[in-house]
Amino acid sequence: MMASLDTAFWITTLSILGLLVLSAFFSGSETALTASSRGKLRAQADKGSLGAATALKITEDNERLIGSVLLGNNLVNILAASLATALFTRIFGDSGVALATLVMTLLVLVFAEVLPKTYAITNPEVAASRVAPPIRLIVLVLSPVVAAVRALVRVILRLFGVTTDPNDAILSYHEEIAGALALGHSEGVVEKEDRDRLLGALDLGHRTVEEIMLHRSQIETINIDDPVDEIIAQCVNSSHTRLPAWRDDPENIVGVIHSRDLMREVHRLVVEADGKFAAVTRLDLMSVAREPYFVPETTPLDEQMRQFLTQRRHFGLVIDEYGALLGLITLEDILEEIVGEIEDEHDEDAPDPIHRLSDGTIEIDGAMTIRDLNRAMDWNLPDEEANTVAGLVIHEAQLIPEAGQIFRFHGFRFEVADRADNRLTRLRIRAM
Template structure:
């Protein structure tokens, strides 16, 4: 550094360090400040949560409202900020090179490069970006007004650059959609919940409830319906005494009514409607019970409500609320009965299993043994098992654990057979007919 020191001393003696030198130094310093402003603004506006900004804007923050408006078009925002940042960086580097070359001669180029690299790295990149990333929403609100002016001023140039860039990308077969988001809102929320749960910030139950609500629009009625083989029905041809006894013994308040064939559903009976009709028919507590023989269930049954199995859970819940009913029969594309679904079934996808004193066996238990094996009911849905154990078994090809085993095995397994897939070991513990009723599962 001695030659540089001698050159500076010589420059001072010869009057090279005049007012122009100090003005240039001041301009370079100003450009470094502008570079830091652009770098910090880019980080703040891209890292700021739009949800938090919206909350602040609703509370009256004009800066947050401007930041929301600016970030609606991220491509234009980033283009404008990068254009301003590159302009001030290149200009600062050019002025520094000219200044050092004038003072130190040819050796000034290398020194200017070293000094400007350090200054830009520390004061124009790391320092402002560190502040912006730790105070994203606050910084975004502060810089929104000047950045809005910059975006407006640079709009023609940025538009031309965007057009040119898309043309070049199109030559390489890359299609861009300016209206698409880098990450869907649902995926962003799901990712944040999963990350929060892994870090211990979000409870498992809270994560499951929110994800369950988000999944309603992507899941279908057929995935959670009660299969037709498990539906309890009333035969319209049974005697009034048998119908009354069946309703009193049933755990359900609503039962489908069929005639001649279980596929031929003619109505739906509510236990309260049935009891009211019988009480009125026999004349109250002091009436004649013999009048019960004149009871006709078709006079009390409500019209059945059928829905296609491809209806999403979100749509079906809205239909239930709009029609003020909680019960629907599910049919396939040919009109054949496939199962039934209730509003409670949909709500259970959000809050978990809902049980009361009349359905103590409604929940399929997951029993963990001392050997690390889990004993589960074959009819348990894959989604419920994943929620109970924090596993990630796929549910694209089957809804239940038994269905997954049958799909992977490409056969109906016999009792005692063992399979290994998806990094789990499955052992068939029990089978009734063609149904797998109990399985033992262990992660490998």
């Protein structure tokens, strides 16, 4: 009987220790797989790490992964506690229940929770690569049970009016990266300029050409029926190398004249005429005009940049669904959304668009975009309903304000400093 008791004691003890090891494995695996960076795992997988590739695959369905790990962890913890209770009760009698609870709580807390999770959180990618293969097998084995539990949970939540979509990510990559950049900037690790560039690149897919285009009222164009010498003078003196050409109606764009193409043809005609500039009167402008490239207003910026690069274009005319001209967009406009204003030796020095007053108020042109204002002032004014600051004021006020009117929304005080016709030309803004 004594030999039997001794054998049962050691078998039970070893079983409890083995279950604690399994509990530590499950706890550490959960922390490693949820805390690891998918970007770093992808980099390791591209270098040939099978463990990292496996970790990437099983973390695609986090709900199933966490469900399987929690199920396994709870099974081994409950079984270990049951065996410890039986063992301590046999040795110490009724007081063994309390003693088993105390001992198992300490063992599970230290060796099955804190220790493995601390290691996993300090080396998440390494730990995730190591535990991924066995965890993948466990997920496959326990998936039927986990699926049933998931279905039961959704039914219970639905009874309380909560609906869940298993295909929806809890946090999108865009929000995750943006949050990390904002945190890094607030802690002084990421410079404002670097944050703005990275966020600008991330936002390209969420913004359309309509938001950054140059409005048609500001486009410099050519009337192709004007005298040739006047057109040549306009192209030479313009700060732009490409000018849209129209006929009969400013919105009837028939081509785009590139100053280099124009000058090349002018040179050819003058040389053939033995240096007589009067020969340019024979110039056929349509022969040097390039075919206009039209862009729908709803095209995402990242797609439009790909189109510019693929088609080797730098210039597009933005149109609405009815084909009416809205404005123009260039490759440089899109790049400026990432790197900020790009200026060359031909750009005129422009004054600071933000005039700062002594009381902390700023005065700006109403046509200034909300995005540019947010970048310059490090603010977070919403730009979902309007592109310009004037548009935001009109949207919030639900009318076209008069000069002198004051509004307060989004934590700021807006004063209409000047108005021309239906346009808010100058605005004063102060944070409240």
